[in-house]
Amino acid sequence: MAVEGGVYRSWGRYPAVGNQRIFRLHDRFAALSISTEVQRVLPYGHGRSYGDVCLNDGGGLLHTRGLDRFIAFDVVTGVLRCEAGVLLAEILDLVVPRGWFLPVTPGTRFVTVGGALANDVHGKNHHLVGTFGCHVRRFELLRSDGERFECSPHESADWFGATIGGLGLTGLVTWVELQLRRIANPWIAGEVVRFHSLEEFAELSRAADGDYEYTVSWIDCAAAVGRGLFMCGNHAPALSAERPQVSHKKLRVPFTPPVSLISGLTLRAFNALYYRKQLAERTTAITHYEPFFYPLDGLLEWNRIYGPRGFLQYQCVVPVEGGLDLLHEVLGQIAASGSGSVLAVLKQFGDIPSPGWLSFPRSGFTLALDFPNYGERTLQLLERLDVIVRTGGGRLYPAKDARMAGDFFRQSYTDWERFSAYVDPQFSSDFWRRVME
Template structure:
């Protein structure tokens, strides 16, 4: 059976799958290409290796050491972010940067250099990685940090798993005094109002993000600013998640359901301020396990773009094209990236505004919409997030990542992926 990405798009199977449990073991000596596979949460094909070998890394799931004074954690690369939270939140520590799901491995978070709602202050995940071990197919092992093998460090952070296998990681956690997040909610109408709110919120809040109704004739949404609060309860657990039981032959996400959901979500009773557990604030979709099954057997695409702030007017054209297509997203996330640079050569964030959307796979009409969006994003000097992509052209990728030529010499000759073969051929 073919392993699919989180987007559930049709894929060809890997020829060989091997489960990795010993970080000291050597890589297999085989003719086929290799690729590390964590927990399968990449939306597109960056984690797939059709017709070749996948190295399942979830067996490397041990904590190695923790410094209670500094918050420095050493762990194997297959540890999930959720496992870090389960162990260390009750001890008063939290992830410095966390993506929209906690069910990703530490190795995957580095390979895709994930970001969060606090990018304007904290930067990317890679900004908080102190060092790691990189195992290459020639048997060599490199300890990589900003001061040791710094070029390999920069190539591997955001390097899409192509530089070798990360075996263990040393990273920083951050202190918290409770599980609560104080959230300030504000409805907005129009992008000018969003950017005005965002400027104020980034100066006041650690976390900022907005949900946007991308089908509305005038962009509208709900802006959220959040901060950790000292609620005095570090043992409080989130609600038990629900689970979507099966993949349907059709998608439940369509034009009718999208418009109804967006209208109801925007108009729902909204407290100006509230305190919530961190889980629904950072991981709203983790509250429904296997939520990707809602999109049916044809799956879905996620399209995440970033535009330079000087070209933010292009966002109007993007949203207008989406609204005209009728192919909106029920989860459309809008936020800005700050000035803090990632150490990674191929890291996605840059100073500007980013929009992430999920689209049911409708075949040719969906791909035609993406071509129109690519033209807008490319002309504005923007780019797409490789971790969530399943169809951008190699020409677009090469043009939009200016440090690609610096990265290429660091690719392990035995490591590859469906994404790499698609965009680097």
């Protein structure tokens, strides 16, 4: 392992973090030769977690991107085994031309397989297929004492449940075996429907559940009424005509501006224009999978637009029963604050349980928003949202969190004590130390 010092940030660029020792991994067969100068370590993939779940201030990071090899791929059954540092983008490049696709994908493909497992990511099809962990067949876990486990639902099953959604704390995942899903081509047949209230969103979501594999909504959080755009789609069947070539050129935010480019004025203007971007109430189209699943991946380093102080993402899930009232309260607080998010996403989760003990998704409505970091003003707003979500029986997503109170975490993740027994004694994170205080 190559060892160096460095400051590795999370995607939200908040909180600030000091020096961390970086251990670059390249050999999955090697033992974890961790320097005695480092008392605690944490796996670090591609740094796409938003808060402090991927940070280890004053400790070490096991950088896994060097574990980037494909081990086996059965093109007939769609079973793929690869090392934990492989990006979802690299998997798609390999399998889509061969008629396969990821069973679950988050909103960016620049995530490692190990990171997707550790945070048990979810996607637009949660209501039908559950989380990423539901499609993991097995993986290898390497502990700091040198012990290795091959984990599956039937072998070392407790380690399997603790590690999926386990935030990288149970040890180092070296490889993952995943069941892919069959597709006919790289195209998505979809619809976009304008809605004018949260109640209308809920009706659209219920109606689409039986017809569409993928559903998600953009919501205008600057308008307390809960208006937005409902997007749904399916993998397209075999097409008789060739689709046009898709440009894979990406734009890049070239530098970090001195202040956030997202303000109350730009937010309201953008949201009003985006809400009215289509003339009809309902449109249909066949699109390539990249803009459908990964619209933000077309703008590289987009997190820079929030300036040097970064941003905080707030993602919650609230129960279906009474959930719309809770969301109305949340949106009301945001609108009254004059703050808000241009990247506000609303979805209804299904009731398929994850094998992971600390997995975030559960039946209910989930809302995700990005807030420019204005210091105490932003933190106070998020604390007000916490009160609404917590009182209503909801919870927050650790992979997106940078400031949740420990008692809130322990109240909403009731398996935390059971999980704690499986934490590797030499593994820790800023997030874990914060919520265990």
